[in-house]
Amino acid sequence: MKPLGSSVPLRLAFAVSFAFSFSLSTSSLHLPISLSKPKSRANSFSSLFSSSPSSSQSFASDLLSLLATPSDRKPNIPSDEVQQLFSRLKFLVPFTPDKSSYSRRVILEDSRRGGDEKEAGNEMVWWPPEPVMELARLAVDSGGDPAAIQRALDPTVLPVPDVDRINEDKCQLTRTPYGRRFASEEINSFFASLFELIVTRGPTVGLNLSLCRYDLFHGHMFVATDTGRLGILFHAREYPAYDKEDFPCPLGYCQSGSNVTYDESMNLRNILWLAPLPSNVTEAWLAPGVLVVLDAHPDGIIYQRLVPDYLDVVRTIYEGDFGQVVADVNYLNIENIASSKKIFIC
Ligand SMILES: *[C@@H]1O[C@H](CO)[C@@H](O)[C@H](O)[C@H]1NC(C)=O
Numbered sequence: 001m002k003p004l005g006s007s008v009p010l011r012l013a014f015a016v017s018f019a020f021s022f023s024l025s026t027s028s029l030h031l032p033i034s035l036s037k038p039k040s041r042a043n044s045f046s047s048l049f050s051s052s053p054s055s056s057q058s059f060a061s062d063l064l065s066l067l068a069t070p071s072d073r074k075p076n077i078p079s080d081e082v083q084q085l086f087s088r089l090k091f092l093v094p095f096t097p098d099k100s101s102y103s104r105r106v107i108l109e110d111s112r113r114g115g116d117e118k119e120a121g122n123e124m125v126w127w128p129p130e131p132v133m134e135l136a137r138l139a140v141d142s143g144g145d146p147a148a149i150q151r152a153l154d155p156t157v158l159p160v161p162d163v164d165r166i167n168e169d170k171c172q173l174t175r176t177p178y179g180r181r182f183a184s185e186e187i188n189s190f191f192a193s194l195f196e197l198i199v200t201r202g203p204t205v206g207l208n209l210s211l212c213r214y215d216l217f218h219g220h221m222f223v224a225t226d227t228g229r230l231g232i233l234f235h236a237r238e239y240p241a242y243d244k245e246d247f248p249c250p251l252g253y254c255q256s257g258s259n260v261t262y263d264e265s266m267n268l269r270n271i272l273w274l275a276p277l278p279s280n281v282t283e284a285w286l287a288p289g290v291l292v293v294l295d296a297h298p299d300g301i302i303y304q305r306l307v308p309d310y311l312d313v314v315r316t317i318y319e320g321d322f323g324q325v326v327a328d329v330n331y332l333n334i335e336n337i338a339s340s341k342k343i344f345i346c
Pocket residue numbers: 203206207208
């Protein structure tokens with residue numbers, strides 16, 4: 001599988017052309033959310049084509065560094081930024097940045113079996129099953145090489161199934177019409193559980209999601225620029241329904257029949273998973289896993305620093321700001337099959 005840089009223009013080009021045609025006609029539109037942005041923001045679009053880190057990239061890197069800093073240490077980023085950031089992080093699993101919790105891992109193995117569902121969900125994110133831990137370490141040991149992760153995929157090519165009537169609507173939902181899975185069943189099953197956990201925990205932060213073609217069905221896997229940490233940026237609320245007043249944006253075949261409404265929940269559509277962070281020197285683990293909703297409400301720092309101007313209507317944060325993109329992870333909600341079989345890596 002080749003590095004998926006080539007996928008970027010496709011999705012972005014679409015969003016860009018839509019944002020442009022959109023801004024031409026804004027005078028006639030009524031939008032619930034202001035289109036104007038603070039002037040100080042750098043234009044992230046141009047930065048996609050230059051090699052020096054853009055302001056959104058360095059902010060993303062600050063965010064990742066914050067999410068790897070033990071609670072007894074001061075993060076290496078400006079302190080006003082720390083506060084503003086924390087006020088916009090809605091954790092789906094409690095944030096426990098202390099590696100000491102690693103020693104609890106063995107003890108908690110029991111509770112995982114014992115059936116305390118809440119604790120098991122937390123534990124799954126903090127300290128995933130061994131094959132996922134190995135993948136996380138591989139990402140770092142390879143120096144953040146996407147190809148190292150791609151090599152963990154089974155070579156079998158699987159056609160993307162017709163789910164939620166996508167074929168009837170001529171909707172190509174995934175980046176490619178075929179996908180693959182990780183060779184390790186446990187890894188596929190873990191990623192499926194992550195999707196499911198986001199949906200069960202979402203309501204605790206005001207985010208009601210469905211695992212369907214219009215809403216949560218994909219995330220973008222990346223290896224972080226500075227550390228090689230493995231992560232996924234999920235994009236929920238992908239195809240809001242066209243609405244003359246609130247969302248006058250045609251998004252093509254995949255939008256057809258959408259039951260997602262364009263509302264406040266759009267602010268919460270970017271969800272970040274980070275694998276536990278291994279040391280690149282010893283066998284130790286420096287930080288447990290993280291699952292957090294990035295609140296991109298327009299009055300906050302995440303919107304101001306991370307949402308590119310041309311995607312502000314749909315609040316999309318660009319996965320490439322976090323690191324190198326590995327692949328898209330899709331959860332295609334086919335009925336009556338094991339969760340792990342719903343995963344398609346494209
Ligand atoms: C989410 O769904 C629940 C149950 O259907 C409902 O009570 C709640 O108001 C919804 N929350 C939002 C933010 O839509």
